[in-house]
Amino acid sequence: MEIGEDKKTQIDIDEQGELEEAVTEGLAEYVDVVYLEPAKTSFYRTPGGVIALKLEDKTYPRVNLHRAFPFSLGDKYISVREGSGQEIGIITDLDDFDEKARGILKEELERRYFTPEILCINSVKSEFGYSYWEVETDRGHRRFTVKGRGDSVIPIDEVRYLIMDMDGNRFEISDIRKLDRKSKKYLEGMI
């Protein structure tokens, strides 16, 4: 995607001098890691429901948030990117932001990394190489299908598990110890 666009801009520029400049400028951008300071940034939700960013005097009408370490560091090191995919900068820690901004950012992250928490496993049935799960999550009742048996239940640490279904949906169990006995038994059968 990005490469394609680069090429296009290069083709559009006929003058050689201009082109060279554009390339070195691009390189300089790659080298620097830009950290977004809470004081200089202001995130807000547009009426349409997307996140916009005002960075000093520049406004980005739509930004995307990507976690750099979604499993290991969660809400730390978040890359803020333009709609086109270009990185604007990195947020080191959400906790550095005031409550309002943090609320907006957290909500957006939850939207992008949609991972309902499994509260209770009603049943797991394995048949012909797939297992069919029926669970209660914090987002409501859900049925899903997991390919294979154990490979799609991924341990993040001792007690935390991520389950990936065949379509790419994700479900989380943040603490296996907090599950009731029946759910735990179902889960253990699948690990």
Next chain:
Amino acid sequence: MERREGANARIRMLTPYERAEEEIKKTLPEEKVLFFLPSDMSLQGEFTKGWLAVTDKELIYLKDKECEEDQRLEIISKLSMDSLSNVKAVMLVGGGQLEAEIDGELTVLVRYSSGLQPRYSQLERYLTRVIDGEQVASIPDIEESTCSKCGRVFPDESRICPNCINKFKVLLRLLSILKPYISLMVGTLAIFWILTGIRLVMPQLQRLLIDDLLRAGKKDLNLLLLYVGAMAAGRVISVGLTIIRGRLMVKLSNNLSRDLRNMVYAKIQALSLSFISQKKTGDLMNRVTGDTNTIRSFLERHAVEWINEGLIFIGVVIILLISDWRLAILVLLPAPFVVLYSKMIWDRVRSMQRYERKLWDKSNSILQDTLSGARVVKAFGQEEREVDRFKTSAYDFAKATARNEKLFNTLYPTLGFVMGLGNFFVMYFGGKLVWGNEMKLGELVQFTAYASMIYGPLQYLSFIPRWFTSAMTAAERIFEVIDEEPDVKDAIDPVRLPRIRGEVSFDDVTFGYQKHEPVLKDINLNVQPGEMIGLVGHSGAGKSTLINLLNRFYDVDEGSITIDGVDIQQISQNELRSQIGVVLQETFLFSGTVWENIAYSKPGAKADEIIRAAKIANAHDFIMRFSDGYDTKVGERGQRLSGGERQRIAIARAILHNPRILILDEATSSVDTQTEKQIQEALGRLIQNRTTFAIAHRLSTLRNATRLLVLEKGKMVELGTHEELIKARGTYFKLVMAQREMSRIRWIDG
């Protein structure tokens, strides 16, 4: 898309589509639903049952009406199509959202879970085209990945639901393949029955021996010899027959799996490229090897065995009931528990073994990683850490194995005990019967002998459904390939074209791998014999597709391609391809010798022909530097060849083939200048007097081309000589300029 078909007859639940259609018809009578798909998530990320209907005028969001029994959907919101622009189905992690600009304001319209992404992407394309004012006729259905009958997922990208296939029909078909071996089969079956008979008769002899001889007090040595002799003979015969049976079964199953494997392989070779490229290589390989093996082992071990075991079971139960129905019931009483218990044990053991297997794999992959990455480990001085890592995983594995073995060794003997439980009752009550003279001792012995015979078959039979299902699914997967009709078919009465001149023409050719998404649109091109056409364009512009069509790996959707005025669909595929030579981007050499690889295009070529071809291809000299010359092995275990060497061998192959039409696909890439010069020289010789189509990403390699065809998004944008196109300052000019810059930058960086 859910359709209305099958809505006749029985009263049933209306599909959401029908409910939506009804609702829209009621409130918005002028509109027609064109596109309908679920949105299973609210904008706040709660799972809901929402639906998105697209009519010719509007996007309508509907939801189940709460607390109502009449299955109605409620229209929640509407959006006029005119206000929309820039529709995008954005894929997020674990879900996605449909976004659009409504009067310039970027807005999230609906959210959905990951599984719906393909359908929303399709909607995005559809809406984009509608907004652009294009006429969009029909919307193709997306292939469902779940069985429409039972909702289970089709395994391994097939279309076969292991739950819903008609297993007996498949079995019958499998048996029809066995036809040539009918005598073999009848023989094995006969042996099975004799063996079953012997097994059932043995306890009878035991009873006779005890009751008629031992207990009766007759000291008839001859009769004793006769009984013992008969029993011994029975044993000997059954051992002999078992041996013969085993040998026959192996022969039968091996022949059958060989036949199946050949059938699948031949079929795959015959099928068009579109089928092969749709499936994963691994999946196809699996059907040739894995599935046929599953069937073989099923036939070998179980196909006849289960009939046999079933017969024994029924026979024994009947005999038991006849001998003494009260005792029989005592014996059979624990049967259901035994079946359940053994199933439970086996399930447990299997899941434990799977866990063990996983740890084993993990430990293996550490070993493999560190051995193949030994240099890295040593370079960073991480030996100790690797040793620790391996130790941990080896410890885990040992622990799991020990636990599994312990559990297995505890559970398994208890199974034997439970199976024998009925015998204690039989001994007790049977003993009382013998005292009361209601039963003879021999009868009791015979009874217990029979009783011990039922649990083996019972346990065995409880596993049969699983084996049967897996074998029949495998068979069905094989039949799926065998039944596949090639998309590209030979004409019934093909036109003979033994030696073509090489005039190629494309007339209004339109083609898409999926019909609704054309990759090539309205291509018109007339190529004279001996011309070289360079194909230019970004990747994805349709260059390779054009070549695929010329080779007739696919058939055009519209228009036609002719060679010497004959439509290529009228020429037999073999004859067509025997006159088209290909030198591909990634030169593929088969494992074998250099000789065999060059001669692949012309089996039986003579030595001097080979040498001549190699010389023309500038390959002879490097081949002669190998100590084994033309007999040098190439491929996985042979001599390693550089990219340039491989390409020259491929060129030699093409020269030997001597085709009238030549296809070069980026024949020179990533080789040093000297080698490139040699390759260019060889190619220069190869293309003489041949119609040539050449794809090159590096435009400098196309300097020999007579004309250049510039493609952009499947459309022909320019056609002409290098000079003409440079003068025109169009797409080609821009490409050339951009590439010059790129190579300059590379040069500076390097």
